[in-house]
Structures are given as structure tokens and as C-alpha cells.
Amino acid sequence: MVRAVDGVNFTVEKGVPLGLVGESGSGKTVTALSALRVVPRPGKFAGGKIIFDGEDLLTKKESEMRKYRGRRIGYVSQDPNSSLDPLFTVGTQLSEVVQAHEKVPKERASERVLELLQRVRISEPEARMRAYPHELSGGMRQRIAIARALAGEPDLLIADEPTTNLDVTIQAQVLDLLKDLQRELGMTLILITHDMGIVAEMTQKVVVLYAGRVAEVASTRETFATPKHPYTSALLKAVPRVDRKKELVPIGGNIPNLITPPSGCRFHPRCRFMQEICVAKEPALDAIGGGRQVSCHRWKEITLEGTSS
Ligand SMILES: Nc1ncnc2c1ncn2[C@@H]1O[C@H](COP(=O)(O)OP(=O)(O)O)[C@@H](O)[C@H]1O
Ligand code: SF4
Ligand SMILES: [Mg+2]
Numbered sequence: 001m002v003r004a005v006d007g008v009n010f011t012v013e014k015g016v017p018l019g020l021v022g023e024s025g026s027g028k029t030v031t032a033l034s035a036l037r038v039v040p041r042p043g044k045f046a047g048g049k050i051i052f053d054g055e056d057l058l059t060k061k062e063s064e065m066r067k068y069r070g071r072r073i074g075y076v077s078q079d080p081n082s083s084l085d086p087l088f089t090v091g092t093q094l095s096e097v098v099q100a101h102e103k104v105p106k107e108r109a110s111e112r113v114l115e116l117l118q119r120v121r122i123s124e125p126e127a128r129m130r131a132y133p134h135e136l137s138g139g140m141r142q143r144i145a146i147a148r149a150l151a152g153e154p155d156l157l158i159a160d161e162p163t164t165n166l167d168v169t170i171q172a173q174v175l176d177l178l179k180d181l182q183r184e185l186g187m188t189l190i191l192i193t194h195d196m197g198i199v200a201e202m203t204q205k206v207v208v209l210y211a212g213r214v215a216e217v218a219s220t221r222e223t224f225a226t227p228k229h230p231y232t233s234a235l236l237k238a239v240p241r242v243d244r245k246k247e248l249v250p251i252g253g254n255i256p257n258l259i260t261p262p263s264g265c266r267f268h269p270r271c272r273f274m275q276e277i278c279v280a281k282e283p284a285l286d287a288i289g290g291g292r293q294v295s296c297h298r299w300k301e302i303t304l305e306g307t308s309s
Contacts, residue, residue: 001046002258002259003046003212003258004027004030004043004212004258005027005030005031005034005209005212005213006212006213007213007214007285008027008031008209008212008213008214009214009285010207010214010217010293012156012188012190013188013205014155014188015182015186015188016188016204016205017182017188017189017190017191017202017203017204017205018188018189018190018191018203018204018205018206018207019190019191019192019193019198019199019202019203019205019206019207019220020032020190020191020192020193020207020209021192021193021194021195021196021199021206021207021208021209021235022194022208022209022210022215023194023210023251023255024194024255025211025255025258026209026210026211026212026255027209027211027212027213028160028161028192028194028209029160029192030043030212031209032075032158032160032190032192033075034050035050035052035057035073035158036065036068036069036073036075036158037050037057037058037060037065037069038069045058052068052072052073052156053072053155070097070100070101070149070151070152070154071101071152071153071154072152072154072155072156073154073155073156073157073158074149074150074152074154074156074157074158075149075157075158075160076142076145076146076149076157076158076159076160076162077145077160077161077162078160078161078162078164078165079165080133080138080141080142080144080145081133081141083145083148083149084133084141084144084145084148085133086132086133086134087132088132089129089130089131089132090117090128090129090130090131090132090133090136090144091110091113091128091129091130093148094113094116094117094129094144094147094148094151095109095110095112095113097148097151097152098112098113098116098151101151101152101153110129112151113129113147114126114129116147116148116150116151117129117144117147119147119150119181119184120143120144120146120147120150120177120181121143121177122140122143122144122147128140128144137170138165138166138167138170139166139167139170139173139174142162142163142165142166142174143174143177146159146162146174146177146178146181150181150185153185154187155187155188156187156188156189156190157178157181157182157187157188157189157190158189158190158192159178159189159190159191159192160192161192161193161194162174162178162191163175163198164193175198175201175202178191178202179202189202189203191203195239196224196235196236196238196239197239199220199223200220200224203220204219204220205217205218205219205220206218206219206220206223208223208229208231208232208235210231210255210266210267211255211256211258211261211266211267212258212261212266213266213285213295214285214293214295215229215231215232215267215294215295215296216228216229216231216232216292216293216294216295216296217285217291217292217293217294218291218292218293219291219292222290222292224236224306224307225306225307226304226306227304227305227306228288228292228294228296228299228304229267229294229295229296229299229304230267230271230272230273230296230302230304231251231267231270231271232304233304233305233306234249234251234270235251236305236306236307237249237305237307238250238251239307251270252270253269253270256269262279263279263280263282264277264278264279264280264281264282264283265278265279265281265282265283265295265296265297266282273298273302275297275298277297278297278298281297283295283296283297286299
């Protein structure tokens with residue numbers, strides 16, 4: 001058994017955009033899919049709780065989960081193609097999603113699709129409704145995937161690396177859109193990314209994952225100003241900044257194989273503060289005051305370099 005995420009514990013507050021960060025393979029997507037209970041086979045839940053609005057989703061029947069997926073919690077993946085069917089027009093598939101969420105006549109569903117396309121700022125929405133996904137640019141497809149996720153008017157939107165596959169200018173537009181949607185719809189955002197620049201821009205709170213565990217939880221401001229976990233600090237040094245001449249410091253080594261994870265602290269093979277205890281004993285995720293949490297034996301003794309967000 002591979003524990004893709006293990007002991008991951010954090011709280012999302014209503015209206016406070018949260019960043020879930022970590023390198024590829026750290027467990028971000030598995031965490032997100034878990035909240036919707038759509039972890040692909042052979043993945044399963046070995047334990048834990050996922051509490052949404054006071055209810056533990058892991059105790060719900062499959063039929064009850066339908067009330068949550070899309071309606072309470074929306075999901076946008078890194079690859080818009082995975083949520084769009086190449087064989088149907090944009091209008092047809094969005095209309096189906098709308099009708100799955102609410103029993104409305106076809107005409108009303110079309111109106112609603114038009115509203116959704118306008119909401120995600122698609123130009124010439126009537127024409128786009130008749131288009132097939134392949135006729136649209138990557139940025140436009142991602143907007144449509146966002147419109148699809150908004151169809152059920154979710155309270156929480158999980159955007160899983162929504163701009164990773166897009167050009168830089170398009171990336172900025174999609175991020176701006178997500179910012180505006182939160183305000184316009186009163187929706188809470190979980191933004192998954194490996195890019196600390198995006199975290200600074202988009203979030204108020206950060207959960208740093210490393211190899212399926214939480215390394216650190218703090219407000220975005222504190223994460224950047226005074227990181228407490230060596231991995232967080234290393235992530236910050238690996239961010240390219242236009243306004244800074246400082247050299248980029250890539251994080252040495254690779255994320256470990258979860259089949260045989262390192263003993264003790266999973267970050268120890270890559271950590272410059274590593275000592276015997278780090279190899280021998282796994283650090284707990286400690287509350288360190290002010291709502292912050294850190295999982296490092298040495299956080300009190302070491303001083304890490306931050307950066308202004
Ligand atoms: N259904 C699954 N069964 C077994 N292992 C999985 C499954 N899904 C993901 N994994 C593994 O879990 C780890 C975390 O994956 P993932 O959540 O996709 O990382 P991230 O999104 O941070 O890049 C990876 O090592 C991946 O190979
Ligand atoms: S517990 Fe040890 S190895 Fe892990 S991050 Fe802290 S100092 Fe580094
Ligand atoms: Mg992922």
C-alpha cells in the first residue's frame with residue numbers, strides 16, 4: 001500500500017482563499033479528489049475525516065455525495081480536455097451539466113449556459129456555444145471547464161493547477177478571472193499549485209505538502225515572511241522574481257518514492273538542517289501559535305530566510 005496522503009490535516013475557512021502547494025507528486029491532487037470522494041481505483045480511504053459544513057463526507061452514501069459534487073464543491077483540473085467531451089459542442093455539454101444540477105426546460109438551460117459563458121468572460125458566447133472543444137484555444141477551454149464547474153453554483157471551488165498548461169499571459173487572465181469569481185459569487189477557493197508566485201498573488205492561507213504530509217500551514221503573509229519549515233524556505237528560493245536579482249536556488253534531490261519513503265522526517269535526505277533525530281523520528285505537525293502549524297523537529301532552533309510576498 002502506498003499512502004499517497006497521510007495525516008494531512010488542515011481547515012479551509014469560508015471566504016479565505018487557500019493555496020495547496022508542493023512539488024509534483026506531493027499529494028495535492030489526491031487531497032483534492034478525496035474531498036469529492038473521486039479518488040480513482042485502486043485508491044481508497046484507509047481512515048480519517050473530511051468535514052464539509054459540519055458533515056463528514058466519508059460517512060455519506062454515494063447517492064448523498066451527488067448533492068455535494070458540483071453543487072457544494074466544484075473541481076477544475078489542470079487539463080481542461082479531461083472535463084470536456086470532444087464529440088459534443090460546448091453548448092450541448094454545458095446544457096447537460098446545468099440540467100443535471102436543476103430540472104429546467106431546455107430553453108432555460110441554454111439561457112443559463114449563456115450566463116455561465118458570460119460569467120467566465122468568453123467573447124461571442126452564442127457562437128462559442130456552437131463550437132466543439134478542439135475549435136477553441138487552451139485558455140478558452142479552461143474558461144469553459146471553469147464555467148462547467150460553476151454550473152452547480154458551488155460554495156467551494158477547487159482549482160487544481162488550472163493554469164499550468166497555459167501560456168503566461170493567458171495564465172494571468174485565468175487567475176484574474178478566478179479572483180473575480182470569488183468576489184462575485186461569494187465562493188471559497190482552494191488553489192492547487194507548485195508556483196509560490198501564484199500563491200502570493202491569489203491566496204491568504206497556505207498549506208505546504210511534502211511527500212504526502214503537511215510540512216507547514218500558515219497565512220500567506222507569514223509563510224513568505226517567516227517560513228518555519230526548511231522545505232517552505234527552499235520553495236521560496238526556487239521562485240523566479242522579475243523584481244529581484246537574487247539567484248534562484250533549485251531544491252536539490254527529488255521527491256521520494258512513496259513506496260519506500262525516507263524514515264523519520266520525509267524531507268531529511270534533502271534538508272540542510274538534518275540531524276540524527278530527523279532520521280530516527282517522524283516530526284509531529286505541531287501548532288506553534290497564531291494558527292500556524294509546522295512539522296519539523298528543529299523549527300525553534302533554526303532561522304530561515306523568507307521573502308516579501
Ligand atoms: N489512485 C492512486 N493509487 C496509488 N497511488 C496514487 C494514486 N493516485 C496518485 N498516486 C500517487 O500518489 C502520489 C501523489 O500524487 P498526486 O496527488 O497526483 O500529486 P500532485 O498532485 O501533488 O502532483 C504520487 O506518488 C502518485 O503516483
Ligand atoms: S525535521 Fe529535520 S530533516 Fe525534517 S525539515 Fe526539520 S530539520 Fe529538516
Ligand atoms: Mg496534481
